[in-house]
Amino acid sequence: MASMTGSVDINHVTLTYRSAGGGVLALRDTSLNVPRGEFAAVVGPSGCGKSSLMKIVTGLVPPDSGDIVIFGDRVRGPVKIAGMAFQNPNLLPWRKVIDNVLLPLEIVEPHRRKFRRERQHYRDEAEALLKTVGLDGFSQRFPWELSGGMQQRVSLCRALIHQPALLMLDEPFAALDAFTREELWCVLRDLWQKLGFTVILVTHDLREAAFLADNIHVMSARPGHIVMTKTVDLPRPRDLDICFEPHFTAIVHELRAKIAEVRKP
Amino acid sequence: MSSTLEKLSPWLFTLGIFVLWELVCRIFKVDTFVLPAPSQIFQAVGQYWLPLAKNAFVTLWTTLAGFALAVAFGIVLGIIVGWSRTIYRGLYPVMIGFNSIPKVAVVPILIIWFGIGIVPAVLTAFLISFFPIVVNVATGLASMEPELEDVLRALGAKKLDIMLKVGIPRTQPYLFGSLKVAITLAFVGAVMSETIGANSGLGHLMVQAGSNFQMPLVFACLLGLAVEGIVMYAVFAYVEAYFTGWAFRSSMSAAA
Ligand SMILES: Nc1ncnc2c1ncn2[C@@H]1O[C@H](COP(=O)(O)OP(=O)(O)O)[C@@H](O)[C@H]1O
Ligand SMILES: [Mg+2]
Numbered sequence: 056m057a058s059m060t061g062s063v064d065i066n067h068v069t070l071t072y073r074s075a076g077g078g079v080l081a082l083r084d085t086s087l088n089v090p091r092g093e094f095a096a097v098v099g100p101s102g103c104g105k106s107s108l109m110k111i112v113t114g115l116v117p118p119d120s121g122d123i124v125i126f127g128d129r130v131r132g133p134v135k136i137a138g139m140a141f142q143n144p145n146l147l148p149w150r151k152v153i154d155n156v157l158l159p160l161e162i163v164e165p166h167r168r169k170f171r172r173e174r175q176h177y178r179d180e181a182e183a184l185l186k187t188v189g190l191d192g193f194s195q196r197f198p199w200e201l202s203g204g205m206q207q208r209v210s211l212c213r214a215l216i217h218q219p220a221l222l223m224l225d226e227p228f229a230a231l232d233a234f235t236r237e238e239l240w241c242v243l244r245d246l247w248q249k250l251g252f253t254v255i256l257v258t259h260d261l262r263e264a265a266f267l268a269d270n271i272h273v274m275s276a277r278p279g280h281i282v283m284t285k286t287v288d289l290p291r292p293r294d295l296d297i298c299f300e301p302h303f304t305a306i307v308h309e310l311r312a313k314i315a316e317v318r319k320p
Numbered sequence: 321m322s323s324t325l326e327k328l329s330p331w332l333f334t335l336g337i338f339v340l341w342e343l344v345c346r347i348f349k350v351d352t353f354v355l356p357a358p359s360q361i362f363q364a365v366g367q368y369w370l371p372l373a374k375n376a377f378v379t380l381w382t383t384l385a386g387f388a389l390a391v392a393f394g395i396v397l398g399i400i401v402g403w404s405r406t407i408y409r410g411l412y413p414v415m416i417g418f419n420s421i422p423k424v425a426v427v428p429i430l431i432i433w434f435g436i437g438i439v440p441a442v443l444t445a446f447l448i449s450f451f452p453i454v455v456n457v458a459t460g461l462a463s464m465e466p467e468l469e470d471v472l473r474a475l476g477a478k479k480l481d482i483m484l485k486v487g488i489p490r491t492q493p494y495l496f497g498s499l500k501v502a503i504t505l506a507f508v509g510a511v512m513s514e515t516i517g518a519n520s521g522l523g524h525l526m527v528q529a530g531s532n533f534q535m536p537l538v539f540a541c542l543l544g545l546a547v548e549g550i551v552m553y554a555v556f557a558y559v560e561a562y563f564t565g566w567a568f569r570s571s572m573s574a575a576a
Contacts, residue, residue, distance in 0.1 A: 135476030145468040
């Protein structure tokens with residue numbers, strides 16, 4: 056059992072993708088620390104290795120060197136506790152919304168063992184979670200009946216239904232229009248404040264990072280490593296209006312300048 | 321109004337073709353031995369309905385037996401091939417090679433092994449029709465979204481979990497889509513084998529009628545084959561639409 060304190064520690068991780076045409080060095084000596092309960096954002100130019108970092112943290116890909124420790128446990132294979140969501144909601148079209156949300160419980164222990172017996176209990180939990188993201192009354196619909204923003208809300212619920220200690224988000228709102236995206240920022244903010252999990256959010260939207268995160272880690276162009284960590288000292292709870300305050304704008308400008316700098320060859 | 325016309329149009333066109341055919345045969349006085357008129361064909365159907373029905377039934381169940389084998393074998397092999405990239409890479413060329421052998425060339429071998437009868441017809445139907453099923457099932461598994469696999473693996477899912485929860489359900493539309501192709505191929509295989517060496521089946525009856533110069537009966541057999549083929553295709557097209565509605569609807573709103 057992991058201790059109640061601790062953090063997500065990424066220590067000097069290097070990753071090379073080997074292929075017929077030679078290797079691609081995706082990450083070089085990357086280190087990152089995310090304390091338990093923190094909302095961390097990782098920003099960086101496209102192709103710098105952000106998705107690779109997610110895969111390493113969740114143990115889906117082993118690093119060449121370095122190690123990852125999550126709340127005291129060293130990662131040796133796919134972790135069994137992380138919730139993940141991507142740009143594409145990836146819902147199963149043959150399952151109703153509620154059954155999509157319940158999918159992780161059919162896999163993760165100890166829920167898996169109890170799933171049949173306590174079906175009603177789990178369904179109630181899923182309904183409650185859907186309600187918190189504003190999908191009251193949609194549980195019996197099929198994914199294709201939902202808009203892109205609603206599908207992404209379902210995807211978030213699926214990532215959170217087993218109450219993971221760690222939520223990994225890889226550009227989850229990148230495909231949405233500006234209004235829907237801001238709506239979902241608030242959904243995510245509220246979920247995080249209510250449930251208190253640790254989040255690592257990969258994004259290339261600097262305003263998104265500044266609005267949501269406690270700390271923003273800027274990655275260099277490939278091979279990626281962290282070149283700057285910016286603490287967002289805006290008070291919480293944050294409201295969307297905060298995006299128009301000078302201090303917010305200053306943070307976004309600073310990040311922008313750093314990324315422009317690291318994108319230069 | 322126009323929708324009823326649309327529904328009727330296949331029947332009207334079929335009828336029109338028969339009428340045109342009849343007219344051509346009468347106006348140009350085409351020899352029955354070259355091309356019998358539809359009226360003569362239907363007359364032959366009436367006259368020989370019992371042997372036609374008996375042999376059509378043999379063809380039907382030979383086709384279905386071969387098809388059933390193909391479905392069972394195709395699903396199993398498809399899952400094996402789609403299970404891992406290594407197996408996919410290794411087996412695919414072998415299967416392509418096998419599939420490119422014209423099955424007509426195999427029928428005589430089957431007849432030597434199993435003798436004249438229904439076994440070669442069942443096996444030919446099987447051999448010719450399993451390939452599209454394997455390919456479709458394997459494609460359904462292999463084209464699974466890698467991110468979805470990541471989501472499940474980060475929950476501690478084993479390969480078997482991923483296959484049961486996602487892989488196999490998502491191959492359904494691919495499988496059902498391949499069935500209507502496979503049933504048509506199985507039918508072709510069964511009839512082909514019957515024309516080469518059999519003692520029953522529509523293909524066999526057709527060859528016999530031909531060697532007795534009974535052209536109307538030959539065409540009556542062809543008609544029977546066409547009807548049988550259309551019915552089997554229609555059944556599986558319906559099965560596909562019925563079981564995989566979600567696939568059509570979700571692909572229509574994929575851009576959401
Ligand atoms: N499976 C893979 N095989 C080979 N190269 C890969 C693979 N995945 C990613 N890469 C390469 O690694 C680099 C980083 O990719 P990625 O982590 O997806 O970047 P980002 O998410 O920041 O856009 C890119 O240059 C990409 O081409
Ligand atoms: Mg990426």
